[in-house]
Amino acid sequence: MIATDAAHPAWLPTAATATLGSRRIAVIEGDPLADTVAAEAAEAVAAHGGSITRFAGDAPRAEVVFTLAEGLADEAYRIDRADGSVTVAASTGRGLLYGYFHLVRLGEAAFAGVASETHAPAGAIRILDHWDNMDLHPVMGAVERGYAGASIFFDAGDGLPGSGTIRDDLSRVRAYGRLLASIGINALSINNVNVHAREARLLTDDLPHVARIADTLRPYGVRLHLAVSWASPMMLGGLETSDPFDAGVRAWWAEASNRVWAAIPDFGGFVVKADSEGQPGPFAYGRDHADGANMLAEAVAPHGGIIHWRAFVYNHTQDWRDRSTDRARAAFDHFAPLDGRFRDNVIVQVKYGPMDFQVREPVSPVLAAMPQTRVALELQVTQEYTGQQKHAVYLGPQWAEIMRFDFGEGQTVASLAQGGFAAVANVGADEFWTGHPFAQANLYAYGRLSWDPLADADDLLDEWIAQTFAAEDAAVARTVRVILAQSWLTYEMYTTPLGVGFMVRPGHHYGPDVDGYEYTPWGTYHFADRDGIGVDRTVATGTGYAGLYPSPWRETYESLETVPDELILFFHHVPYTHVLHSGKSVIQHIYDTHFEGVERVRANVEAWNAVSGSLADQDLAARVNERLAEQLRSAIEWRDQVNTYFLRKSGIADAHGRRIH
Amino acid sequence: MIATDAAHPAWLPTAATATLGSRRIAVIEGDPLADTVAAEAAEAVAAHGGSITRFAGDAPRAEVVFTLAEGLADEAYRIDRADGSVTVAASTGRGLLYGYFHLVRLGEAAFAGVASETHAPAGAIRILDHWDNMDLHPVMGAVERGYAGASIFFDAGDGLPGSGTIRDDLSRVRAYGRLLASIGINALSINNVNVHAREARLLTDDLPHVARIADTLRPYGVRLHLAVSWASPMMLGGLETSDPFDAGVRAWWAEASNRVWAAIPDFGGFVVKADSEGQPGPFAYGRDHADGANMLAEAVAPHGGIIHWRAFVYNHTQDWRDRSTDRARAAFDHFAPLDGRFRDNVIVQVKYGPMDFQVREPVSPVLAAMPQTRVALELQVTQEYTGQQKHAVYLGPQWAEIMRFDFGEGQTVASLAQGGFAAVANVGADEFWTGHPFAQANLYAYGRLSWDPLADADDLLDEWIAQTFAAEDAAVARTVRVILAQSWLTYEMYTTPLGVGFMVRPGHHYGPDVDGYEYTPWGTYHFADRDGIGVDRTVATGTGYAGLYPSPWRETYESLETVPDELILFFHHVPYTHVLHSGKSVIQHIYDTHFEGVERVRANVEAWNAVSGSLADQDLAARVNERLAEQLRSAIEWRDQVNTYFLRKSGIADAHGRRIH
Secondary structure (H helix, E strand, C coil), rough: CCCCCCCCCCCCCCCHHHHCCCEEEEEEEHHHHHHHHHHHHHHHHHHHCCCCEEEECCCCCCCCEEEEECCCCCCCCEEEEEEEEEEEHHHHHHHHHHHHHHHEEEEEEEHCCCCEECCCCCCCCEEEEECEEEEEEEEEEEECCCCCCCCCCCCCCCCCCCCECCCCCCHHHHHHHHHHHHCCCCEEECCCCCCCHHHHHHHCCCHHHHHHHHCCCCCCHHHHEEECCCHHHCCCCCCCCCCCHHHHHHHHHHHHHHHHHEEEEEEEEECCCCCCCCCCHHHHHHHCCHHHHHHHHHHHHHHHHHHEEECCCCCCCCCCCCCCCCCCHHHHHHHHHHHCCCCCCEEEEEECCCCCCCCCCCCCHHHHHHCCCCEEEEEECCCCCCCCCCCCCCCCCHHHHHHHHHHCCCCEEEHHCCCCCCEEECCCCCCCEEEHHHHHHHHHHHHHHHCCCCCCHHHHHHHHHHHCCCCCCHHHHHHHHHHHHHHHHHHHHHHHCCCCCEEEECCCCCCCCCCCCCCCCCCCCCCCCCCCCCCCCCCCCCCCCHHHHHCCCHHHHCCCCCHHHHHHHHEEEEEEEECCCCCEEEHHHHHHHHHHHHHHHHHHHHHHHHCCCCCCCCCHHHHHHHHHHHHHHHHHHHHHHHHHHHHHHHCCCCCCCCCCC | CCCCCCCCCCCCCHHHHHHHHCCCCECCCCCCCHHHHHHHHHHHHHHHHHHHEEEEECCHHHEEEEECCEEEEEEEEEEECCCCCCEEEEEHHHHHHHHHHHHHHHHHHHHHHCEEEEECCCCCCEEECCCEEEECCCCCEEEEECCCCCCEEEECCCCCCCCCEECCCCCCHHHHHHHHHHHCCCEEEECCCCCCCHHHHCCCCCHHHHHHHHHHHHHHCCEEEEEECCCHHHHHHCCCCCCCCCCCHHHHHHHHHHHHHHHHHCEEEECCCCCCCCCCCHHCCCCCCCCCHHHHHHHHHHHHEEEECCCCCCCCCCCCCCCCHHHHHHHHHHHHHHCCCCCCEEEEEECCCCCCCCCCCCCHHHCCCCCCEEEEEECCCCCCCCCCCCCCCCCHHHHHHHHHCCCCCEHHHHCEEECCCEEEECCCCCCCCCCHHHHHHHHHHHHHHHCCCCCCHHHHHHHHHHHHCCCCHHHHHHHHHHHHHCHHHHHHCCCCCCCCCCCCCCCCCCCCCCCCCCCCCCCCCCCCCCCCCCCCCCCCCCCCHHCCCCHHHHHHHHHCCCHHHHHHHHHHHHHHHHHHECCEEEEHHHHHHHHHHHHHHECCCCCCCCHCCCCCHHHHHHHHHHHHHHHHHHHHHHHHHHHHHHHHHHHHCCCCCCCCC
């Protein structure tokens, strides 16, 4: 068994390999990842009646052949099919593994017709960042912004500070590696970017155990990365400084890197959150972020290591009275001037929007502002602000929209992300991996988009459904599609309107609190008063944020005539009576979307009720039932709080006379 | 030494006994509490040059004689003075001890002129309730609503569940007992009324250690009480029910009581929070609170024990949309119908107001609604909602106003509180006992008012200052008086206006969040919209709460013509333009008080700065400096958030054009 007994098979149930598993398969020998392909194939044919052979040299006759060949890029694979047989060729075992799961995804279609296609990933590094803590954090628990139980990597021990360890049993990590390989993820950072004292020691005492995780992931082509504290030389090394210009600091990092790569020769590199939300960083020494990142990059360069340096830097102790400071500008103001100064092995990791993973934000202008820098797009698979895996929210359409965003002259986010893709993971030790079983679709879509950023989000949803529910009745698949296809827009409808963001309960970020962050130091305001709402980020009268975009976007966002409805409150402060392009006033839009959002959730509950009894997997049916009930309760709470808040403030009645409390 | 070295002497520094300690003192023998008087006197004369003798039978010639005499009530004492000598007579040692501290308080005045006065307490039981946890609570920490460090009774051990113990070293408890005796407190409940698993065992395994605390307090005339869980028969006894009509349950409580009184013969009794904020109670069995309290009362009656039963019962999972439910009614609706049904040894403990210890509430109508019941007034000495011992807020004037509140025909709260007085304590292991040294004044005033409810709050403040700062320059005393005398009203000015309450950050309750509880299940709403604010609790159009008062208060509160300004928003929803009796509109009142409140705090900071350098006690000066700085910061935050909130909502500019953000 490759998967563990305890965990749900996600999108790789036995039934998903029925087509491939019924074939005669031949897999080349002599490559460790080809061995992984062979092991996968062996399991599939055992279940479905096919056969497997290994070969060296020329390929034998078989319905499916996996073979190594020259001339393809590192991770690419070529598929040739004709007359019902298929050859997968790649120059590395990793390419073969990706090709294997390509065939699983296609099912019968993999054998139909004649084709010769080569598939290669868009980004060289496609990483997931886990925000897992070793010790239980007193507020955040096992996984910061985690909604799927404990960490699969770490055991929090008895809960006392310092008692966290790396798990002895890594069978869940092994099963996870398999899932990641099947969607093209090739890198994993396992610990929280907020690095506490316990996790800092992953670089030292814990290295033998970190190496066990790397060993577990290696058969799936997944390289291990670690988040490190900028202050490690002080926390671990006893130095008096972390100044990047200090020779002792540079020597400490070089030595630390030597140790890590000695233990794990294919180690990936370090992920760093510096000078952000209380984390230490180079600012303390009067250095900038290029100085800081380059120092680390120099230390890891001899090993081929990479530094993922997060651009999420802003003032989180802002005075809410000060309207001239705009958190949305922060990453741009800090990083754009540094373009060209980062070493080649630094990847600047930029959140997709200028704020913080809201249900709707404009695409971050930083992505277009650093042409001389390897920039990675950072997404949030974990649903911090999108229902915390209690709400069914498929984020594929949001990400696909971001990928296709064109800054001008074909400069899409997909093409600008030369540093690849990064995302905060949504997985834990939960039976279904992700709390809500449907949240698996987000993990799936992220992986697939990071390989092929221009993939269609609906197609990816169908892929995920077809594999995940391969053993279920077709009506189940149809229902899951109905529930998820529009779910991102549904969530937007009943939560925060028109791009204004937040309005969540402070701290845990679940559920509504319209003024929750309005008078706090966090820089996330809506400025609603009795007359209107929104943040003036225009050049003419506001913070100037709109001017950070290249034309035509700066003009598009600057003007009320052209700003898209869904972002109007991000860029403008407007009266409640302002009429949107949709023809509705802002206030009526708020009322209408909040009423409709709830009805959509209610319809989803009914749709699921109609099929849930028929599911073969009644554990999954029950989990989805429970989550949908909570989503409906929460959506009603959102609707009523938001509508009541704005009715009280605006005094404008709903045009349709519906009940607002 | 009676006091420990570590702790501040509070209002009993050596200098406070200068007058008494310079006299020739004689103390009768043969009573344990007379021995305490003698020990106190011995310490005083050792410091100040007087002398002490003990005697049996006739009193010797001395300047101060403490002697036992017939004919006085249990705790009363008679003072006769003439020609510069004083005789203190009491029928019990406890009376002598109270008389001793009476002389300390009076200083030189104790020896002036000719007088014969008898002093006796208003209430038989004057208790302080500690909300101390044995284990560290994950949210509340060592002391629920505690702002003065760890518990003086309990050691939380290594922080793990179950590791809390009763402290080995009870020297702080001893020093505390002395302070309590000096202000007339005669009962102490040491554990949180939210009784967790660990504290439940105070009734069983921990009894030998509980007895050590009782032994430590006994020389100061302070009886020990424990808060118990209603569910103890299930938690501790393994029973399947806590039904008060169940014979097994009754037997369990009888047996538990036998065990407690066997260990502590003068044990006081139990404090119970039942069916409140998630605590178990008789409702689960279809019984009412008289059934519940009487069952416990029966168990403790053979030992002379008392049940303090809290009337703080309400629905804390209310729907904010439901305007017909009014938390303010809850205690009345639950308890008033039960009048006459409680056993004699039950004391129903009623919070002073109908909500929860806000800076301003009307006096609870429950206090006048249960003439056939022993009702105790419950105050909150710990400053949960009044600045958490970071803000200098002397609550004596609030309590004095409550004590004198006349329900009609001379039925004052002081006269109605036949069950005595209770209060939540503000003391912890902090060097100054109370975090803010000035918060000692609240402990002092509570004790003195519980003895003499009609004492003048300003006089009590002066008493406290004179003793506490006996060794300091007179300018210090004057400054402390200036800072504290109006501090309650100052706090009200910059926080929640006109009786509406709350507007605090949920959970910890520190600092402003105007809408923090507005859309929550807690029943604490202000209903502010663009036109007005307040809760309609009238009989005519509101929740009917005003009608729970006897005349003339029901009419006074019902009418906008007669409702006192400071409570208008508690009883009425009014437009921002409504003109108060003061002549100001509601909105202008909000602006004016918030600006003025901050300026008053600023003046206090300046006043303290002018003297703080001259203090002999520079530790205290520094602590007060730090707290005043935080009070000013916090007051500004309150001012700006409240004013901005209401400007945004009302759109009405400040008449004086001051800066509102």
